[in-house]
Amino acid sequence: MEKKRVAVPLVCHGHSRPVVDLYYSPVTPDGFFLISASKDSTPMLRNGETGDWVGTFDGHKGAVWSCCLDTNALRAASGSADFTAKIWDALTGSELHSFEHKHIVRACAFSEDTNFLLTGGVEKVLRIYDLNRPDAPPREVDKSPGSIRTVAWLHSDQTILSSCTDLGGVRLWDVRTGNIERTLETKLPVTSAEVSQDGRYITTADGFSVKFWDANHFGLVKSYDMPCTVESASLEPKYGVKFVAGGEDMWIRVFDFHTGEEIACNKGHHGPVHCVRFSPGGETYASGSEDGTIRIWQTGSLTHEDNNEAMTTNGSIGKVKVSAEEVSRKIEGFHIADEANAIEKENLGDA
Template sequence: MPITNSRVIPLTCSGHTRPVVDLQFSSMDSEGNYLLISACKDGNPMLRDGKTGDWIGTFLGHKGAVWSARLNQKADRAVTGSADFSARIWDTFTGDELFKFDHQHIVRACDFSQDGSRVLTGGQEKKLRVFDLNQPESAPLEATGHEGAIKSVAWDDDRQTIFSAGDDKTIRVWDVRSMEQVQQLDHGASVTSMVQSADGHYLTSTAGAEAFFWDTRAGYALAKQHTLEHNASSISLHPNQTKFIAGSDTDLWVRIYDFTSGEELEVYKGHHGPIWTVSYSPDGELYATGSEDGTIRLWKTNPTKPYGLWQSCPE
């Protein structure tokens, strides 16, 4: 039976006024610290201390819902994609907008290349674009092929590929050098989320109640597929690859599953609306959830271990 522990109290991060739809932790710095960025339909992406949830700043400028927010490896730049038909690049230290890239429709997804020099976007246009931040005035590289809106994008520098996922029930793999499609990963339903694992060894995705784990080292072969109890809006694989968390757009509970067997291990309730986005911290000590209720909640992975603001252990 899964563990339901009512004594597990998450940290609640307030500030957003509408549903939180995307979360990402930065990499850890030399002192073990990291940041958390959030995208929200209120149009105000926010940056926080990853361990405590403390608010650092809000990036002001978008005129519509922000669907996607990502940090580069150094965490000194952020990219956001919005319903105002733009993707914007921000300085995370000053909050200043550095670049604005206009599109012809809603931008649903964005991501940095590993070196932070390029940005990938996708959205309602069903088109991928790659912008060069060293030459921001130059025309972006483009690729088409999706038959539905693109909801998620990701970048794999190690294999010189980029990924796009969306409403046409597919993930498409592209060679970033030629912008040609080289592979297609079929899902059977609209792909609701897609991210890479912390070490890049897996591409994780969700469609309906299915959780998929594609092995990037084996030609994107399907390594695991688990059928969950509820529709999966988002999943995140723990850095040690023993378990994963899942949020659902039809359920209020946070669920932890065994990676190997798919067995449900833990269940927690804290949100008052469906959970749209989940993510493990880079050290795996906590995870974040973003909800329709407009809040972000931080949950400690090991309830009995002091960490961050949870300095005391439960009795």
Template sequence: MKQIPLTCSGHTRPVVHLDFSGLTECGYFLISACKDGKPMLRMGDTGDWVGTFEGHKGAVWGVALNESATLAASGAADFTGKIWNAVTGEEVHSLQHNHIVKTVAFSHDSQYLVTGSNEKLVRVFDLNSDGKALESYAGHAGAVKRALFCRNEKCVISCADDKSMRLWDRSTGQEVTRVEFNSHPNGLELSKDGSILTVTYGNCTAFYDMETLTQLKEITIPTRVSSASLHPDKHIFVCGGEDFKMYKYDYITGNEIESFKGHFGPVHSVSFSPDGELYASGSEDGTLRLWQTTVGKTYGLWKCTEPTDLNNSTTTTSSNSATPTPNNTVGGGVVTPAPTNATVSCPPVSTTTAPVTPTPNANREVTAN
């Protein structure tokens, strides 16, 4: 059965980074970073546009959502990292840096934010303070590409253009371990349980034990790879890179399962949804695409009709595009959802001028027309 992705348009320049929230009472959400300077928030399972965060004055390179989808973060070429209320769209903090901010990530409890920048520094901010850096780690000899909290948030892991990955002890501020690569590392992702670190560099995707930083396996991909994501169940992983293709691999055997095209430019970022039912990709072509983990399964906007007569019937899938209305943006506490071909209850923001937080245990239903 053919893989038919959902295409999410709306950005006007390359989409360079993606991040999913955790599962919430209202489903899960997806945020995208784009060189157009306007991070977008979407429903994670359908791609339906929720809103656009307005405020940056340069390309946005990194984004993050906290587990509960109540906070969003973005790092940009205007030398700031911004924290947003993801329910109202209001800017909460603007964290000043001295150079382009390439990466942002929340701690699990949403109390801290780690950033990495072209200053070659990794910083940790206390979001309960006035926006000053609580910790700063120097040592990289190149721009920091990705940084994450790890080891129950006692450490920070970062990778940079100096062809290295470094582990920092937050209690001492010292570098604990360094891993050297033969090319620039591009992607860094921690598995949902925090036990496995996925790293991409050159045409390789490698997996490390997070406790020991010993390499578990390294798999060669047929292209220079920019990003990879391990399924929550750890049985498969997906990756994408310069040849416009998406690749799916068996994590245990290292064998390629399938590859397919959909984007019209290099793939910059890929990520599995928190339930593992789909994965998202962002590309140089300015679009996001959502792909089914199990092709043909009824999920979100994909509807599968099972054949009752194999001689006369076929199994079909349908897909839809999720497109925002350009002038409807998040900002000032007012959000108007874009028109959609789906009926959605329990949205993350109100359609009135007084945003309302989703009520607990609310039911969410999506029905494609």
């Protein structure tokens, strides 16, 4: 019987309370970046490859439930229990704009063209802010049947996806009309909804199942029962042969996309897993937990068959290398990232 190799993740300390959302930027000329949201009110930016702390966005006065980066990783956004969504300069850490809401903001997402920010939350209202005119009133779509948990853009910003905290299903909205065009039915509330990098699939986690939907024709492609209640799932972006899921049992499981067979089970977190996300190249995936840590796991090498298929389809496989100098250039002037704060955050994470 073959002995399974134990995966040893990179452990990223710094948050003093649970990590509830993670988001990877696409690959930029400076590499790729990882932003995390936590109940400690301070979103953090990291080098996506090494997990090294870059800086902390300081300004929220309540738990931060959602975070994201724009396409070029030049701006960050966050949604908070302090009734605001904020836009940040990801190079300097400074706050660019704060959008006031009337209740908790649970979700936020930059449009693909980076001109708009979408928010949703307890108010049951989707808001679209024009970032070229941040002082202008947002467009509001107030027909959500429940408190909004997740949001995303798809179809080149022509469609909006949302799920609710207390109702099953994923709703797909026509941006032009503001109407729900279709609902992807699930029995339990969808706690995680991700549009694949190639725009082909919508990956959802709803209680004891992970589902994959055709993002263009909206049919259910695959549905797999999970061994525990899962809160988040993510599809490997480059080849689409694996997916990861994490939830209440504190483990991160890797599955075969085509068969649903469990490939690996990674143990290390000391609390339920709230979010899992693949890096843009698929070499690693990150998990955020109730224990306040982020762990970055190696995907593991592709099988010979997968490798041949991927080579045929995509050409040579390359890994993005990010030098310390490149990262330093990107974060130069990040005004709150001094060494003493970094050490203090590390200590808080260990507590």
